[in-house]
Amino acid sequence: MGGASSRDQRAETSNRLEDESSNSTSFTDEELTKLQSDYDTGGVEKVKTVVQQKVTELDNTELNVAVTGQSGVGKSSLINAMRGLGLNDEGAAEVGNTETTKKPTRYKHPNLPNVCFWDLPGIGSTDLPANKYLKEMKFTKYDFFIIISACRFTENDTKLAKEIKRLGKNFYFVRSKIDNDLDSNRKGGRQFNEEEELEKIRNDCVSKLQKAGIPSPRAFLISNFDLNLYDFSLLNKALEHDLPNIKKSIYILALPIISLEIVEKKRKELRKRVWMLATLSGGIGAVPVPGVSLGCDIGIVIGGIIHFRQCLGLNDSSLQSLAKRAGKPVEDLKAVVTTPLVGGEITLDVINRLAWGAAAATISVIEITLDIIPVIGSIFGAGSSFLVTYKLLSDALDDLTESAQKVVTAAFGTENDAK
Structure with missing residues (x-):
């Protein structure tokens, strides 16, 4: 024994x-x-x-994550969620529908201060033309970019993605507020299969990004209020695959x-x-x-x-x-x-x-x-x-x-x- x-x-x-x-x-x-x-x-x-x-x-290695998109798409909510914070927690990003940011705003991770999430104004929500936007937003400092949309990705979103790619950086399209879309269908009394509806939304995003000239695009469906739903785990796997060794480790340790x-x-x-x-x-x-x-x-x-x-x-x-x-x-x-x-x-x-x-x-x-x-x-x-x-x-x-x-x-x- x-x-x-x-x-x-x-x-x-x-x-x-x-x-x-x-x-x-x-x-x-x-x-x-x-x-x-x-x-x-x-x-x-x-x-x-x-x-x-x-x-x-x-x-001491820093990880800088840029989150960009038009006002009201849920940038602040996602930044809070990825740091494990609620709206009223200390250090939380202010959530609202009005674009108040004209320059990058930094939000540190509460437990790992070398991990920072940056709220960038959408490329079409500032007075800067595209060629000046990249310089003003200091794109070279970020490790990767999350481009968020709440309904459809715009011409400015795809233009931004192409410029990010030109700089040799990775970007990830995130379709937010998916739970709102599904709730609207339910309130309207429409009968639907949730998985089929999610796949329809996902395919529509990918198709439109392809038509806009983005090669092999991936779109991740996210609920900012419940990261366990939909594609958050798939987004993490994509990031972990793409990040270099030490930054991958830091990203995993920073996950909520x-x-x-x-x-x-x-x-x-x-x-x-x-x-x-x-x-x-x-x-x-x-x-x-x-x-x-x-x-x-x-x-x-x-x-x-x-x-x-x-x-x-x-x-x-x-x-x-x-x-x-x-x-x-x-x-x-x-x-x-x-x-x-x-x-x-x-x-x-x-x-x-x-x-x-x-x-x-x-x-x-x-x-x-x-x-x-x-x-x-x-x-x-x-x-x-x-x-x-x-x-x-x-x-x-x-x-x-x-x-x-x-x-x-x-x-x-x-x-x-x-x-």
């Missing part, structure tokens, strides 16, 4: 680490090869320097927590950071962990846990915003949280209460499978604080992910499971 349990545990750990290494580790293959070479020539300290540079790059699918995507991205932070801990500032003869850099562990908590939407402000959007008391969401890592300051005492000191018994399993992690397995062996930090952060991420899953289920039910 005990042997079977041990084998199962080893298999689970191995699968988890294989999951990490089979996905991007935020290093390219060339960078991993260089990492090995750096270790051969400069030892562990040189590797730590390279890893620290990568962590700094991840923390609205489904179990998104929680899982975030878990995979955060898992990539665990081994990097563990590498940085490697024996510096080691603080003994009860039940383990080794220590770790508690500052790195606590900083990692706080970052995980924010990205998974488990900080207090994110839970408040989620509760408002779901129409549930925030107490109902907090009631399903099962980890002491949520709701207060992260201290050594909090970590000790989780009884992770008992991880000493399972560290040998990680030692056996460390060679799955590129390069690092050959650098740190048994007796390293790398192992303790890795185990602590891995278990913290698992705990927080489980609570995030429960929060999403409490907020939206089970319908939003990964598809």
